[in-house]
Structure formats: structure tokens, C-alpha cells
Amino acid sequence: MATRPDTIYFFGTCLIDLMYPQAGVSAMQLIQREGVNVIFPQAQTCCGQPAWNSGYRDEARTVARAQIALFPKPIPVVIPSGSCAGMMKVHYPELFANQPDEAQALDVAGRVYELTEFLVDVLQIELKDLGEPVKVAVHTSCSSRREMGVADKIESLLGQLSNVKRVEQIRKAECCGFGGTFAVKQPEISASIVLEKVETIRATQADRLVGQDAGCLMNIGGAMEKQGDAIPHQHIAEFLWERTGGVA
Amino acid sequence: MTTEFRHNVTLNLAKPNVRANFRKAMDGLMSRRLDQFPDKAELERLRTQSMAIRANALSKLPELLEQLETNLTRNGIHVHWAETPDEANHIVLAILQQHNAKSLIKGKSMVSEEMGMNHFLEGHGIDCLESDLGEFIIQLAQEPPSHIVAPAIHKSRQDVAKLFNEKFPDIPYTENIDELTQAARRILRDKFYAAPVGISGVNFAVAETGTLCLVENEGNGRMSTTVPKVHIAVTGIEKVVEKLSDVPPLLSILTRSATGQPITTYFNMISSPRKPGEKDGPEEVHLVLLDNGRSNIYSDPELLATLRCIRCGACMNHCPVYTRIGGHSYGTVYPGPIGIILEPQKAGLDVHGELTQASTLCGACGEVCPVRIPIPTLINRLRYDGVRKDASTTVGTGSRRKTGEAAAWKSWAWAASHPAIYNFGAKTATRLHGLFPSNMGAWTNVRSAPQLAEQTLHERLKAMGVDHE
Numbered sequence: 001m002a003t004r005p006d007t008i009y010f011f012g013t014c015l016i017d018l019m020y021p022q023a024g025v026s027a028m029q030l031i032q033r034e035g036v037n038v039i040f041p042q043a044q045t046c047c048g049q050p051a052w053n054s055g056y057r058d059e060a061r062t063v064a065r066a067q068i069a070l071f072p073k074p075i076p077v078v079i080p081s082g083s084c085a086g087m088m089k090v091h092y093p094e095l096f097a098n099q100p101d102e103a104q105a106l107d108v109a110g111r112v113y114e115l116t117e118f119l120v121d122v123l124q125i126e127l128k129d130l131g132e133p134v135k136v137a138v139h140t141s142c143s144s145r146r147e148m149g150v151a152d153k154i155e156s157l158l159g160q161l162s163n164v165k166r167v168e169q170i171r172k173a174e175c176c177g178f179g180g181t182f183a184v185k186q187p188e189i190s191a192s193i194v195l196e197k198v199e200t201i202r203a204t205q206a207d208r209l210v211g212q213d214a215g216c217l218m219n220i221g222g223a224m225e226k227q228g229d230a231i232p233h234q235h236i237a238e239f240l241w242e243r244t245g246g247v248a
Numbered sequence: 249m250t251t252e253f254r255h256n257v258t259l260n261l262a263k264p265n266v267r268a269n270f271r272k273a274m275d276g277l278m279s280r281r282l283d284q285f286p287d288k289a290e291l292e293r294l295r296t297q298s299m300a301i302r303a304n305a306l307s308k309l310p311e312l313l314e315q316l317e318t319n320l321t322r323n324g325i326h327v328h329w330a331e332t333p334d335e336a337n338h339i340v341l342a343i344l345q346q347h348n349a350k351s352l353i354k355g356k357s358m359v360s361e362e363m364g365m366n367h368f369l370e371g372h373g374i375d376c377l378e379s380d381l382g383e384f385i386i387q388l389a390q391e392p393p394s395h396i397v398a399p400a401i402h403k404s405r406q407d408v409a410k411l412f413n414e415k416f417p418d419i420p421y422t423e424n425i426d427e428l429t430q431a432a433r434r435i436l437r438d439k440f441y442a443a444p445v446g447i448s449g450v451n452f453a454v455a456e457t458g459t460l461c462l463v464e465n466e467g468n469g470r471m472s473t474t475v476p477k478v479h480i481a482v483t484g485i486e487k488v489v490e491k492l493s494d495v496p497p498l499l500s501i502l503t504r505s506a507t508g509q510p511i512t513t514y515f516n517m518i519s520s521p522r523k524p525g526e527k528d529g530p531e532e533v534h535l536v537l538l539d540n541g542r543s544n545i546y547s548d549p550e551l552l553a554t555l556r557c558i559r560c561g562a563c564m565n566h567c568p569v570y571t572r573i574g575g576h577s578y579g580t581v582y583p584g585p586i587g588i589i590l591e592p593q594k595a596g597l598d599v600h601g602e603l604t605q606a607s608t609l610c611g612a613c614g615e616v617c618p619v620r621i622p623i624p625t626l627i628n629r630l631r632y633d634g635v636r637k638d639a640s641t642t643v644g645t646g647s648r649r650k651t652g653e654a655a656a657w658k659s660w661a662w663a664a665s666h667p668a669i670y671n672f673g674a675k676t677a678t679r680l681h682g683l684f685p686s687n688m689g690a691w692t693n694v695r696s697a698p699q700l701a702e703q704t705l706h707e708r709l710k711a712m713g714v715d716h717e
Contacts, residue, residue: 017704018704021703028714042717051660065665179610183691184691187693193568222691
């Protein structure tokens with residue numbers, strides 16, 4: 001278990017930057033409330049994963065190279081997404097293998113934490129639930145579950161909230177069908193997967209859907225909104241911040 | 249542009265009964281597998297052990313194949329080498345012709361599917377009959393397998409009842425599975441006695457002892473390999489293992505991963521033709537070892553992991569894409585995650601490269617693979633090979649690179665590596681979020697349009713005075 005740092009870097013991810021900035025703000029506030037200073041390098045953009053998953057490795061590396069330069073200090077890099085964290089932690093070492101800046105990439109990769117992992121394992125955060133009773137369904141992203149191996153962290157955070165009842169959809173571990181560019185390249189298959197995911201989540205009669213990846217939430221949430229009568233969805237950071245008082 | 253794959257997908261997604269059949273079958277297979285591995289740590293240990301056995305065999309593949317040939321020959325089994333499916337078919341045909349055989353009976357073999365054996369032999373006047381129940385069903389329906397272990401999994405009990413009724417009007421209509429099975433059994437039983445040649449696949453070929461191992465549940469494999477006078481086994485060159493002691497762990501993880509069985513009903517070890525004084529067994533046994541692109545896969549140190557596969561089908565059972573679109577959508581012999589890495593390598597990325605897109609990269613396949621093939625990693629690698637500009641050993645390298653797409657990624661990389669450009673673009677987009685189209689093509693068919701925030705995270709944090717270095 002890593003020692004508690006004084007300061008961390010925060011990598012907000014491009015999806016959160018553009019679509020869910022409140023999740024990014026909440027994540028940082030949660031960390032700051034624990035007495036940890038947060039640095040947000042303003043030059044950050046995207047981890048490079050879309051190009052990496054499309055086979056455009058040179059382009060992915062160009063973008064990734066601009067990111068690794070932003071995290072020189074030997075402190076954790078916290079990312080509110082299993083997918084982007086997985087890109088940096090698991091795939092940067094592959095992407096930079098035999099490159100002149102391989103050591104720098106490995107150094108950053110070794111300091112990457114997904115947000116819920118950081119809150120639970122490093123900060124050992126203790127949460128006090130101040131919210132009304134609510135039924136929550138969790139969608140764990142495949143990258144959080146399989147690549148980062150941190151699926152249990154979001155559960156343990158929610159488990160600390162006394163008024164939150166977790167309900168579980170069937171086939172919880174199955175992908176939501178987003179897959180980044182997959183949703184664009186194979187829209188019919190992606191649609192068929194997300195519609196089943198929505199059905200299973202609706203069946204839980206949850207009041208809220210939470211997750212640690214904006215991509216999945218945008219996919220599942222968007223499908224529910226299209227149908228109407230959507231179960232509101234929220235990034236786990238935003239949900240935790242709201243439930244625990246939301247004061248810095 | 250609608251490709252054949254996209255066409256198949258659209259067609260199959262629109263068949264609610266087929267989708268329901270797959271969903272139900274895959275749910276069953278997944279839960280049966282899970283029941284077989286109650287201890288997660290033990291499962292991970294077994295996966296590593298099995299991976300090691302397969303990796304060891306591949307690391308010495310040329311030597312082991314020589315040893316296998318030597319030992320099989322010593323045991324009286326004829327060994328044939330085929331580089332292409334066509335060569336393999338001609339070898340089989342020549343053996344049939346030597347024996348004036350006009351018919352044969354087959355146990356299940358995916359390599360024979362790879363060869364298109366039935367089609368080829370039927371063109372030469374040979375009557376081929378599938379004896380595996382699933383294969384028997386799809387042969388009646390004139391369809392290819394939709395799953396490598398359960399070839400007729402796309403069909404419901406009712407589908408099979410209707411099919412039997414149509415093909416065998418003498419048999420009373422029934423939807424009772426036992427009665428249907430018994431009907432097939434009666435039909436096949438006579439054929440086993442009449443067929444001069446039996447065909448089978450091979451699950452493991454043991455180099456040390458010259459033994460061909462065959463895993464099956466119905467006994468048709470044993471019948472096909474013991475009753476006819478001649479037995480011809482066909483397999484891929486990668487199926488070799490070094491030692492007899494390698495077999496039990498592989499067999500155990502194979503059956504548990506595939507069908508959730510601790511062991512199959514039958515496990516056959518074929519080590520020679522009938523010996524003097526023996527009461528059964530074929531007089532002649534042949535093994536055809538097919539390459540069909542495997543040597544080329546073998547030549548790449550990363551992609552060679554593809555050849556560790558023991559054909560359990562767990563990757564497809566757990567694949568959200570396969571479960572939705574079914575095996576026939578792929579248009580290849582091997583569907584699902586193993587198919588989308590194997591088929592483009594065999595036929596070339598120019599032919600089947602599109603299949604590498606048939607994955608969300610969720611990782612479920614890699615998680616369950618009993619020999620730890622890093623399938624998502626290899627999918628990513630093949631996507632790279634498809635669009636890269638330099639050379640690689642993969643057939644069809646660079647063939648999927650399209651000027652427009654490549655230019656788009658280049659522009660994207662330029663913008664995302666220049667923060668000022670990125671931030672300007674992001675800021676502009678969010679300012680214009682009200683003007684964003686609510687119809688975004690395929691995305692908005694089933695989803696609302698993504699809502700851009702009014703201010704980016706970059707802007708909000710700057711305003712909040714967060715350290716930004």
C-alpha cells in the first residue's frame with residue numbers, strides 16, 4: 001500500500017473535460033478534503049487511447065508523449081476513469097517499448113491510480129453519508145474490472161454510505177457496448193448491447209446509476225434518455241461528493 | 249459502405265429467436281463453467297499451468313512435430329503434411345480412392361471445416377456424413393457451425409424438431425430432446441457400420457508417445473475412429489504437446505472451460521491401428537497435419553500466442569459481441585474472439601481484417617482463456633498491423649489503412665498534442681454546445697446526443713485557482 005502523499009497530479013480525461021466536468025471537480029474536491037494538494041496540469045489533453053485502440057500507434061504516442069511530460073514529480077497521477085488509467089498504466093509501457101522515452105513512460109505508468117482505487121487504497125477515505133435513502137445500481141467499466149482490477153473499490157466506497165442501498169443488475173460484469181470507437185464503427189452491435197444493459201439496470205428499479213467511467217455512463221445514460229424516463233446517472237466522484245456534504 | 253460482415257450482423261441482430269437462443273445458451277455455458285472453478289486462485293494457477301504447457305510445446309514446435317511423426321510412424325500411423333486446405337483435401341481424397349471408398353462418417357473436426365472437406369469430397373462423389381449430433385443437425389440444415397464446440401447452438405429444440413420432421417417425415421414429430429437424440433442415433437448407427445472410412449479431429453497430439461487424443465461426449469468420435477476400416481485424423485500443426493503428462497491438466501481445463509464438465513463422457517487415446525489379435529479398431533490410421541497459415545503466425549513472437557488455443561470456446565461464450573450477433577455473422581470457420589484474431593491472420597487482414605473491429609475490448613475473452621491468450625492485446629496488435637505503414641509478417645499488413653481515416657488521426661494527434669489548440673477547440677465546442685447536432689448518425693439511433701458541458705474542466709479549475717503548474 002502506497003504511503004499517503006502530500007500532493008498528487010490529477011488527469012481529468014478528455015470525456016470528463018468536455019462532458020462531465022463536474023465529475024472532475026468533485027473528484028479533486030474529494031481528494032483535497034482529505035488534506036492532499038492537487039495539481040492539475042493545464043496542458044493535459046487526452047491519454048491517446050482512441051488512436052491506440054484504432055491501431056494508430058504513432059498518433060497515440062504523439063499524444064501520450066505530450067501527457068507524460070506533464071507529470072515529472074514522483075507523486076501519484078490520479079485519474080477518474082478506469083479506461084484512461086488503464087491506458088496509462090497498462091498500455092503506455094507497450095506503446096513506449098523501445099522508444100527513447102520508455103523510462104519516462106514507465107515511471108508515469110507506475111504512479112497511475114484510478115480514482116476509486118486511490119481513495120480506498122491510498123487515502124483510506126472514510127465517508128459519512130448525509131443524503132436521503134437511495135437505491136443505486138453500479139456499472140463497473142470493463143477496464144476498471146479487468147485491466148485495472150479495481151472493481152471492488154467503488155463497491156467498498158458505496159458500502160460506507162449508510163443510506164445507500166446497492167441493487168445489482170444481472171450480468172453486471174458484462175460490457176455496456178461502448179468500447180470507444182467501437183460504438184461508432186459497429187453501431188448496430190453496440191446498440192444491441194447497450195439496450196440489454198439498460199433493460200437489466202431498469203429491472204433493478206434503482207434511483208440512480210453510478211460508475212467510474214464517463215464513457216460507459218454516456219453510453220448507458222444516453223440510451224436511457226433516448227427511451228425517456230431515464231434513471232439519472234452520475235460519475236462516482238460527483239455522487240460521493242454530493243452524499244458527503246459537498247463542502248471543501 | 250455495407251460490408252458482408254455488417255450485412256450479416258444486421259440480418260442476425262434482427263432475428264429475435266436466434267438472439268434468444270444464443271443468450272440462453274451462453275448464460276448456461278458461463279454459469280456451468282463458473283461452477284467448475286469455485287476457487288479463483290486455483291483457477292488462475294491452472295490457467296498458468298496450461299499456458300505453460302502450450303507455450304512449451306510451441307517453443308519447440310518444429311522438433312516436437314518431427315518427434316510426433318517419428319513416434320506415430322513407429323506406432324503404424326501414417327503421417328501426411330499439408331500446407332494448404334487444398335493439399336489436405338487431396339491427401340484425404342487419395343486415401344479414400346485407394347480404398348475405393350464412396351462414403352465416410354465424420355466425428356467433429358473444426359480443421360475439416362477449415363478445409364471445406366465435405367464440399368470438396370462431395371464434388372468427387374464421396375458421401376460425407378456428420379455424426380456429432382450438433383454437426384448432424386447443421387448438416388441437415390445445410391448450415392456451417394455457429395460455435396466451435398456446440399455447432400448447432402443457434403437452434404432451439406423447436407427448430408431441431410421442425411428440421412427432423414422435414415428431413416425424416418417417417419419419424420413422428422417430437423420436441424422431446426431424448427427422442428430427437430434417439431432418432432439421430434438410430435439413423436447414424438447403421439451408417440457407422442456401412443462407412444469404409446471414419447474422419448476425426450484431434451485435441452492433443454502427444455509427441456513423446458505418438459498418441460492422438462480425442463475429447464467428445466457422444467461416443468460418435470469413438471465409433472468414427474474404431475468401426476470403419478480406415479481412420480483419417482485431421483488437425484492443425486499447433487495441436488502437438490510434448491509429453492503424455494501434459495494431457496491431464498489440459499484435458500481438465502478444456503472440458504471445464506468449454507462445457508463446464510469435470511471431464512467429458514469419452515476421452516479417446518489413439519496410438520495405433522488394430523494390432524494382431526485385437527477385436528476392434530481400424531486397419532489403417534492416418535494423420536493429416538495442416539499448416540494453413542499457422543507457420544506464418546508462428547513466425548511472430550507476439551502473435552504466436554494465438555496458436556496456444558485449445559478450442560474450448562470459452563472466449564465466445566463470454567463475448568458480448570458474439571452473444572448478440574451469433575457465430576454465422578462472422579462469415580468464417582472460427583467465430584468469436586479467437587476467430588477475430590485467427591481468421592485475419594490465416595486469410596490476411598485484407599480479407600478478414602474488419603473482424604478485428606468486432607470487439608469492444610472488454611477483456612472478458614482474455615479473462616477466461618484457459619491458456620491465457622491475451623486476445624484483446626492481439627486484437628489491438630492486428631488493428632495496428634492493418635493500418636501500419638511499415639512491414640510485418642501478418643498477411644495483408646497495411647491493407648486497411650485508408651487515406652481519410654489516417655489523415656483524421658494525424659490531425660487529431662496534432663491537436664491533442666498542442667494544448668492551446670486542444671483547449672481552443674474544446675472551449676469553442678462547449679460555447680457552441682447549443683448548436684451541436686441532436687442527430688449524430690448511428691450514436692443517436694438508440695441514444696440521446698452527448699451533452700457538451702458549458703465550461704470544460706480546464707476552464708472550471710482555472711477559475712477555481714487549482715494548482716496547474
